[in-house]
Amino acid sequence: MQKLFATIAVIITGAILLNAVEDFPRFGDPHSPPNSGVSGGSVSSSVHYLQNTYLDTRVPNVVTAVLADYRGYDTLFETAVILTAGIAVFAILRVVRRKDEEESTGSEEKACSGEFSTSDSDGEGRHRVVVGTACRVVVPLAQLFGFYIIAHGHPSPGGGFQGGVVLGTSFILLALAGGLGSALGRLREDMYLRLACLGVFIYAGIGLLSLFFRRNFLDYGALSGLLQTGGEEMARSHGIFGVELGVAMTVTSVMFALFANLSTRGELKGGL
Amino acid sequence: MTFEHFSIGVGVALLLLMIPAMCRIVMGPTTMDRIVGANMVGTKTTVLLVIIGVIFGKVDMFIDFALTYALLNFTGAIAAARYLRHKGRRGIVLASTSEESVCERA
Amino acid sequence: MILPLDIILLIFLVIAAVVALKLRDLLGAAMVFSTYGFLICLIWAEMGAVDVAFTEATVGAGISGALMIATIFKTARKSSD
Amino acid sequence: MVISFLSALLILAGLVFFLGAGVGILRFPDFFSRMHAAGKGDTLSTLLIIAGFALYQMRDLGDSEASVSAVLVALKMLVIIAFLYIASATSTSALAEAGWEDGNDPVIAPKHENRLAGPPESRTAAADLNRNSTHDSQP
Known part of the structure; x- marks a missing residue:
């Protein structure tokens, strides 16, 4: 019965949504919102951004420039949303034991020494030989590639979010191959919590810094005097790079925090 | 016939040859068959991304996330393998099952 | 936009979505959902939305499968409805 | 022209191996032999197809401007092949073991x-x- 009502509701919603397709602007419609111009100008907004992005910011990839500069507020609060998600999972799931209880299960501690070993406290080392060896090859290269994506966000697709996700996945691979303790030895809990907050702090701090130079919040052009770049355009480019670094820090640590807390139900021991 | 047309043909042929894998995903008697089919589709995604890059004539752009796929594609498979190592039906007794009981108690 | 690839990919997408919804076994559903992620990344790539496709590639290949399996690991494997 | 022909030949060989993998995954009786067909045919066909496209990238090495980027792209394709060889073999091994844990029995004569x-x-x-x-x- 419940399913019948759900199906009817889904069908009605789908019919309404399909009906609304008629109201979309046609492809290439000159009066549609994306084509009708920036603040009453004659050039359509997409053409405006395509023509002016390189002149304004010296960033060849328009998407990166629009995300981190023209729409900087949006990306700042997206990063804050990711941080909030991490904090919510941490607050709901994380279990902190008292000291005396800790000692009763203290045999796990040696797994947290940070050694990347294929035989940890689970006593199933021989099953981890293949996966452990593959991860020993892949994880450093994945981290290197993550940094490449972050740094290469200007000329090609990529940037802070994608690079941060690749870095976070490399830590998850480490946890899957050598036990969660081996990954937590590399990126300790206090470390990743600090990194997550530091990322948002860097982003907002760059914005505040441009406020100190009597310009708008997140107007990176104000930093040209500080960075000695000569022109405001290169200052914008460097500002975008700094912002991407902050986003990458937050995303890396929040992704790893989500995995560590979800796979152990907040105990940070044992786990997947 | 240019190489781009040939690439479109190769892409369509790859997608059509993916139909057996999709059949395994739909029918597959056990869960593991579905995982094998999903893994196969994932590997071929890397190739299809390269092919789409060739068709658009911008391989240097598309190659980056084909590389990402090649690097990260086996995370899901390894996670599934780890899951079944702990909770599989054969019931291999692990040291971690004692942790489970600690978990339930707490 | 490449029409023949588009049509086949969309058909596969619908199949993967329906199978991921219908499966009772949540481990299998998580893996089929990762297939859905692969296909939607391909669709975005062949429509030319390169940045979106890149985001979906990193999230779909790495994070989402691992997070879903980690969640199933601490809850139940069989879905109840 | 010769290079285009050679790369097309490599790609078609890859498609043939992928057809083999597809037939194997559809028709083999139990999980382990399906895994075998999928893992091997998939990896080899990926190698051949990407090698074909990498060869096609090297077709006009004469131009000094285009050749640097073309060689870089071809090198990245070789890196993709290397990673796929690591990742595909590892996931096949891990999945075969996981299939055993999940209770799949091989079909025995x-x-x-x-x-x-x-x-x-x-x-x-x-x-x-x-x-x-x-x-x-x-x-």
Whole structure:
């Protein structure tokens, strides 16, 4: 019965949504919102951004420039949303034991020494030989590639979010191959919590810094005097790079925090 | 016939040859068959991304996330393998099952 | 936009979505959902939305499968409805 | 022209191997042989197809401007092949082991015993016994 009502509701919603397709602007419609111009100008907004992005910011990839500069507020609060998600999972799931209880299960501690070993406290080392060896090859290269994506966000697709996700996945691979303790030895809990907050702090701090130079919040052009770049355009480019670094820090640590807390139900021991 | 047309043909042929894998995903008697089919589709995604890059004539752009796929594609498979190592039906007794009981108690 | 690839990919997408919804076994559903992620990344790539496709590639290949399996690991494997 | 022909040949060979993998995954009787067909055919066909496209990138090495980027792209394709060889083999191994843990038994010809699961009388109890301990209990 419940399913019948759900199906009817889904069908009605789908019919309404399909009906609304008629109201979309046609492809290439000159009066549609994306084509009708920036603040009453004659050039359509997409053409405006395509023509002016390189002149304004010296960033060849328009998407990166629009995300981190023209729409900087949006990306700042997206990063804050990711941080909030991490904090919510941490607050709901994380279990902190008292000291005396800790000692009763203290045999796990040696797994947290940070050694990347294929035989940890689970006593199933021989099953981890293949996966452990593959991860020993892949994880450093994945981290290197993550940094490449972050740094290469200007000329090609990529940037802070994608690079941060690749870095976070490399830590998850480490946890899957050598036990969660081996990954937590590399990126300790206090470390990743600090990194997550530091990322948002860097982003907002760059914005505040441009406020100190009597310009708008997140107007990176104000930093040209500080960075000695000569022109405001290169200052914008460097500002975008700094912002991407902050986003990458937050995303890396929040992704790893989500995995560590979800796979152990907040105990940070044992786990997947 | 240019190489781009040939690439479109190769892409369509790859997608059509993916139909057996999709059949395994739909029918597959056990869960593991579905995982094998999903893994196969994932590997071929890397190739299809390269092919789409060739068709658009911008391989240097598309190659980056084909590389990402090649690097990260086996995370899901390894996670599934780890899951079944702990909770599989054969019931291999692990040291971690004692942790489970600690978990339930707490 | 490449029409023949588009049509086949969309058909596969619908199949993967329906199978991921219908499966009772949540481990299998998580893996089929990762297939859905692969296909939607391909669709975005062949429509030319390169940045979106890149985001979906990193999230779909790495994070989402691992997070879903980690969640199933601490809850139940069989879905109840 | 010759290079284009060679790369097309490599790509078509890759498609043939992928067809083999598809037939194998559809028609083999049990999970382990399907895994075998999928893993091997998939990896080799990926190698051949990407090698074909990498060869095609090298077609006009004469231009000084285009050749740097073309060589870089071809090198990245070779890196993709290397990673796929690591990742595909690892995931095949891990999934085969996981399939065993999940309770899939290989299809065995009649009159042959399933050596993986141990002798027949202990196989029924294998669901709740440690595999190592069943092994030890047989002197």
